[in-house]
Amino acid sequence: MSVGLDRAQEIAARVGKFVRETVVHYEKDPRLGRHGPSEELVAELRSKARAAGVLTPHILADGQHLSQRETAVVLIASGLSPLGPVAVNTASPDEGNMFLLGAIASPGMKQRFLSPLVDGSSRSAFFMTEPAEDGGAGSDPSMMRTTCRLDGNHWVVNGRKAFITGAAGAKVGIIMAKSDDGACMFLVDLPDPAIRIERVLDTIDSSMPGGHSIVAIDNLRVPADQMLGMKGEGFKYAQIRLSPARLSHCMRWLGGCVRAHEIATAYACKRHAFGKPLIDHEGVGFMLADNLIDLRQAESMIDWCAGVLDTGSLGTVESSMTKVAVSEALMRIADRCVQVMGGTGVSGDTIVEQMFREIRAFRIYDGPSEVHRWSLAKKIKRDFAQANPA
Template sequence: MSARAIALAARVEAFVRQTVVPYEADSRRGAHGPSAGLVAELRDKARAAGLMTPHILDNGGHLSQRETALVLRASGLSPLGPVALNTMAPDEGNMYLLGKVANEAQKARFLAPLVSGEARSAFFMTEPAAEGGAGSDPSMMQTRAVRDGNGWRIDGRKTFITGADGASVGIVMAMADEGACLFLVDLPEPAIRIERVLDTIDSSMPGGHSLVAIEGLRVPDEQMLGAAGDGFRLAQVRLSPARLSHCMRWLGGCIRANGIASDYANSRHAFGKPLVDHEGVGFMLAENLIDLKQAELMIDWCADVLDGGSLGTIESSMTKVAVSEALMRVADRAVQVMGGSGVSGDTIVEQMFREIRAFRIYDGPTEVHKWSLAKKIRRDWKAAQGE
């Protein structure tokens, strides 16, 4: 690990613990995430500390994935940490994508405001299941893009669009005759209408998750990422790093939740001794240490694969499954150790349990990743047989 990443992660951790954590009791945190005012206030403090968007370098370059893992883990020690530091989803993944595939004019217009933390973004891909739209299978995309003069007209409906409410930059995926396409749009846009912000189990992301109607959206050619038909290929650039960064952030959150549960177990007495001295409690905390270390090692392994130049599709699937399931166990045990305190809002343990439960679904449910891995096993076996 580089000295710069170690030093940067230490600064991020200190900032989160000392400056961000006190905001966890702020009344501006709601069911659909922190308010715009709270986001702005936290980001002002991050700028003052010289920590805005810490994973992107002053020259526009990006930390390696291995370095990013250390920094994003530290940012995730509070649910508000990624919000304050501009390392949260979907912005972190969208910045990564634009940094890799956008042209210079697109970067100046759409990427720069995201890196500065002045703007938020949304990635419009998932569609309502009841209408047969795309979810875990993007090939089911119903949103259509039709050529219209020197641009495109886009119509469709999207759902679970994280951060759409209050976003300034949108990346819209739609199907054209040429195949899937990605379009950059300024928000708010009258042709992109939020029907409602969904009530969901998680509550850490500004703007929540929205059901959106796209009706008669017109986008000029210069706002397409890549060429017509490149959408799925370009989305793969974002896919693995975005999966992995979720793992990084929530690992930090579960490290903190486990620390809170450990403090409780050591200070709370019952039946004549500290809770931690009862095997039923102490063993749960021991199992948490094992799961946390295994999650860390899976993240580092996948980060090394990505840093080696691979898309890491298989490796990121394996890591997303392993880490999300391990962190679910950690969060659940932390709640159990703390008893009634664990299901109250007095600490972030209860919230971490909710956030990790949602994490097992977004960026691909565990079962979809396992299905994809099983298909690879079948392909590899057939290739070995010469079929």
């Protein structure tokens, strides 16, 4: 094991201990709702994480970001509870936004917008996806309808966004809009009267603070010096964020499935039926055996993709492959855990039921499997044509 991974294992051990010994006890807290934990609960959890020395563990005291392979070890540990990533500040969309700002933002922007995210005092939102009824951008970002135009020393932004995670309660926003020269990104302080939450959607998942909102942007004026990066480079910056963000989702929810498997295993070993423990019935024991196989394969895929990203590659192909493989493996694991536990598995008595819901949503978030497969198929065709010119 490299020195870096030794360091990551030590951090992950502390994070895992904190999640298991502290965060788990909040999983039935009444401040948890359909749209995630309340702001009060988020602040309380982060205060405890700060005191335990595990807040924002993937970013070191000197501002250095752990490598992707190191980050994987830490984020898997943070995901052992649905509340874990929120508590230790490794949750989406903040973790991905911190990564993007660390890579692209100017020193002044980092001080103003990144620092409060790293210290856990602020949450953020990434405004990219748009409503289907508007004909806007979803899996196809080229369909973006939100516009921006330069007016003196300000950009004026208009449009609507959809499924904006954490918009309710966020203090930092990254907004994507299309200019005559291409896509642009802007950093904004939230709340802003020109950015209006039309409604917070009721979705199948419930772990992310603020839920997922439909947002209207009406003549938002953004100072020109708050453009993130260069004009027209927004889609390139989006890939810098999205490839590692897909992988981070895999990391966190792998941790959740590790815990769900632990709970299902304990149930199967203690629960008896027809004269013996459930695990001694092949129908149950084999499901848990298949879980172990899928857990190991998911971990291997994450480590492989993280290694590619650590070379400096955008890793779009690798992250697509990993997102499909891992999300579908984790869905199988969560489904088996529910099945092993029967009626208890579909109740709220354990986190198994929630993990099933969260993983089902993950198969869609950051691109459904079908879109990633379509992208990979295009690459296969392109590679064949290059290898076999007419």
